[in-house]
Amino acid sequence: MSGGLGNLIKTLQIDTRLLGMIGAFIVISLVFHVATGGTFLTPRNLFTLTLQTASVAVMATGMVFVIVTRNIDLSIGSMLGIIGMLMGVIQVQILPDIVGFGSPSIWMITVLAGLLLGAAIGGFQGWLIGYLAIPSFIVTLGGLLIWRGGAWWVSKGTTISPLDPTFVKLGGASGTIGVTASWALAIVGSILTIIFLINTRRKHISHGFAVKPLWAEYALGGILVAAICGITAIMNAYLVPTRILERRFAAEGLEMPEGYTEAYGFPISVLIVLFVTIAMTIVAKKTRFGRYVFAMGGNPDAAELSGINTRMLTVKVFALMGALTAIAAVIASARLGSAGSSLGELDELRVIAAAVIGGTALAGGVGTIYGAILGALIMQALVSGMGMVGVDSPLQNMIVGGVLILAVWIDIIYRRRTGDA
Amino acid sequence: MSTPLLEMRNISIHFGGIKAVDDVSIDVMPGEVVGLLGHNGAGKSTLIKILSGAYKKDAGEIFVDGKKVEINSPIDAREHNIETIYQTLALSDNLDAASNLFLGREITTKFGLVDDTAMEAESRKIMARLNPNFQRFSEPVRSLSGGQRQSVAIARAVYFNARILIMDEPTAALGVHETAMVADLIKELKAQGLGIFLISHDTREMMDLCDRVSVMKNGQLIGTERVEDVTEDDILSMIIMGKNPKKAA
Numbered sequence: 001m002s003g004g005l006g007n008l009i010k011t012l013q014i015d016t017r018l019l020g021m022i023g024a025f026i027v028i029s030l031v032f033h034v035a036t037g038g039t040f041l042t043p044r045n046l047f048t049l050t051l052q053t054a055s056v057a058v059m060a061t062g063m064v065f066v067i068v069t070r071n072i073d074l075s076i077g078s079m080l081g082i083i084g085m086l087m088g089v090i091q092v093q094i095l096p097d098i099v100g101f102g103s104p105s106i107w108m109i110t111v112l113a114g115l116l117l118g119a120a121i122g123g124f125q126g127w128l129i130g131y132l133a134i135p136s137f138i139v140t141l142g143g144l145l146i147w148r149g150g151a152w153w154v155s156k157g158t159t160i161s162p163l164d165p166t167f168v169k170l171g172g173a174s175g176t177i178g179v180t181a182s183w184a185l186a187i188v189g190s191i192l193t194i195i196f197l198i199n200t201r202r203k204h205i206s207h208g209f210a211v212k213p214l215w216a217e218y219a220l221g222g223i224l225v226a227a228i229c230g231i232t233a234i235m236n237a238y239l240v241p242t243r244i245l246e247r248r249f250a251a252e253g254l255e256m257p258e259g260y261t262e263a264y265g266f267p268i269s270v271l272i273v274l275f276v277t278i279a280m281t282i283v284a285k286k287t288r289f290g291r292y293v294f295a296m297g298g299n300p301d302a303a304e305l306s307g308i309n310t311r312m313l314t315v316k317v318f319a320l321m322g323a324l325t326a327i328a329a330v331i332a333s334a335r336l337g338s339a340g341s342s343l344g345e346l347d348e349l350r351v352i353a354a355a356v357i358g359g360t361a362l363a364g365g366v367g368t369i370y371g372a373i374l375g376a377l378i379m380q381a382l383v384s385g386m387g388m389v390g391v392d393s394p395l396q397n398m399i400v401g402g403v404l405i406l407a408v409w410i411d412i413i414y415r416r417r418t419g420d421a
Numbered sequence: 422m423s424t425p426l427l428e429m430r431n432i433s434i435h436f437g438g439i440k441a442v443d444d445v446s447i448d449v450m451p452g453e454v455v456g457l458l459g460h461n462g463a464g465k466s467t468l469i470k471i472l473s474g475a476y477k478k479d480a481g482e483i484f485v486d487g488k489k490v491e492i493n494s495p496i497d498a499r500e501h502n503i504e505t506i507y508q509t510l511a512l513s514d515n516l517d518a519a520s521n522l523f524l525g526r527e528i529t530t531k532f533g534l535v536d537d538t539a540m541e542a543e544s545r546k547i548m549a550r551l552n553p554n555f556q557r558f559s560e561p562v563r564s565l566s567g568g569q570r571q572s573v574a575i576a577r578a579v580y581f582n583a584r585i586l587i588m589d590e591p592t593a594a595l596g597v598h599e600t601a602m603v604a605d606l607i608k609e610l611k612a613q614g615l616g617i618f619l620i621s622h623d624t625r626e627m628m629d630l631c632d633r634v635s636v637m638k639n640g641q642l643i644g645t646e647r648v649e650d651v652t653e654d655d656i657l658s659m660i661i662m663g664k665n666p667k668k669a670a
Contacts, residue, residue, distance in 0.1 A: 286537075287533075301511060306495065
């Protein structure tokens with residue numbers, strides 16, 4: 001990159017890959033916006049898009065760790081299926097008899113059970129990979145068949161519904177936090193972002209390192225705060241349809257006031273994605289575990305010689321993947337309000353594609369959490385957009401497949417140019 | 422004779438049916454450089470990998486300051502202040518210098534998070550001593566030159582107050598100037614009282630840097646001699662013939 005823009009990006013220390021992906025998302029959105037006659041870039045569609053992306057996005061963050069350690073997990077779609085199914089059974093067929101129907105503890109116990117189950121399944125697969133040295137491709141290919149079969153076996157092909165009403169809110173479709181809480185969250189987020197920037201700068205100065213010029217810090221802070229507020233404004237601009245409001249007032253025996261409106265605000269599932277993204281970024285960048293994951297990906301022998309137990313690390317990475325798959329299972333089944341045995345089918349491929357489009361190198365050692373999230377968003381934008389334009393589903397798959405290959409090819413060229421291997 | 426800083430006594434290890442190291446004993450005194458010589462496959466690297474905790478010996482004993490110690494992992498070795506610079510450097514190419522330097526021993530903040538700023542500051546300090554030209558702290562080490570990568574590997578070994586240093590072919594990938602730098606460093610560390618095991622194929626370099634040399638062939642120790650007592654030809658014949666000319670004489 002040359003000239004003023006290149007220098008600007010350098011001074012701000014913004015990752016060019018991140019810019020590229022945001023650029024790709026904007027281009028895709030604009031193309032579909034025009035092609036759909038102006039319905040793609042509307043609050044309503046963007047709201048739906050985030051809902052549809054949530055479950056894949058959560059799993060994609062875990063897949064980054066798996067791929068960074070030179071492994072792969074093909075079993076997550078099926079794992080999502082069986083965990084979703086078992087959580088359905090727990091909350092519909094088991095817990096109401098024990099704690100009473102409609103008890104608020106139902107969703108909590110269900111989610112906890114799901115998380116433990118996910119971590120256990122993932123950890124077991126990780127043990128087979130780390131300690132018995134069976135290639136992850138094989139273990140998780142087996143897992144793909146085993147867990148999907150298990151989901152069918154548990155349900156005998158039926159679908160479990162309706163799920164617990166509080167649990168269903170976690171899916172986001174019927175669980176949003178409203179305008180005020182959304183803005184409050186945006187303000188807290190903005191303040192934390194600014195504190196983080198100030199702290200980082202202070203620390204660098206105290207160690208005598210070079211820092212960005214002050215205007216660049218202001219610019220970066222401004223961009224981040226604007227992004228947070230912009231996303232919040234979009235979520236708060238999607239109004240609850242009038243007839244739903246009327247029905248709600250009618251149900252409470254009240255008259256709806258003239259001109260009353262209400263917006264959705266952030267869906268709970270999107271907040272979960274946000275939380276997972278931040279947590280996983282901290283884990284990747286700021287914990288020993290995360291550091292070892294990348295060290296092992298870069299050079300497994302070196303990691304071993306540095307005293308890192310790479311076998312146990314493999315178990316932990318897959319257990320984490322399992323737990324994240326459980327969170328994704330909560331979101332996916334709650335969004336639909338039911339648990340069917342085909343829940344999560346082909347999700348492993350979407351998740352791997354999201355991580356890879358997001359810049360995770362299959363050779364290991366390289367990948368970012370935000371990249372995977374953006375990758376998931378780009379994939380979903382493509383699929384939703386094509387659906388809205390009326391592209392039929394076989395052609396959709398063909399296009400997504402082509403885009404995946406294209407994205408990786410562009411990534412290879414990018415790495416070659418930047419010398420980023 | 423005083424107690425050796427480190428002694429490996431009657432060490433053996435086999436992989437399958439092959440005896441990679443067969444009843445070998447070596448030692449090093451404080452402030453001494455002991456060279457390990459031999460052909461590829463003679464068992465030098467295997468022997469020192471036992472010392473650095475990468476392999477587990479099948480038989481034999483290890484003593485530090487005359488006290489018997491158990492080394493079953495790289496962590497054990499580090500606890501006894503045994504540090505290793507591997508021939509392959511053992512760096513994670515995707516991480517920067519500071520992350521590699523502190524790999525497995527990260528500095529953490531009071532919240533238990535990795536403190537990159539502090540680690541970079543420490544890396545800058547040690548690098549200012551070892552290789553003042555080194556400036557590329559925020560880049561992955563894969564983009565560094567051979568000499569710069571070597572500096573990172575050496576800094577890692579030296580930073581944590583090593584008492585016993587193992588250097589496996591430290592100059593194999595280096596240019597003339599950088600090789601001289603490593604030689605100077607070895608002399609400096611020796612003066613500080615470290616015990617150093619040096620592995621190299623370059624017999625002349627070994628004669629120059631080492632106090633004693635131990636020659637191995639086919640997993641067995643042929644002999645250990647003070648460098649002033651032997652000629653380069655004596656050493657070569659030990660390596661090639663597997664016979665100690667002095668003992669034969």
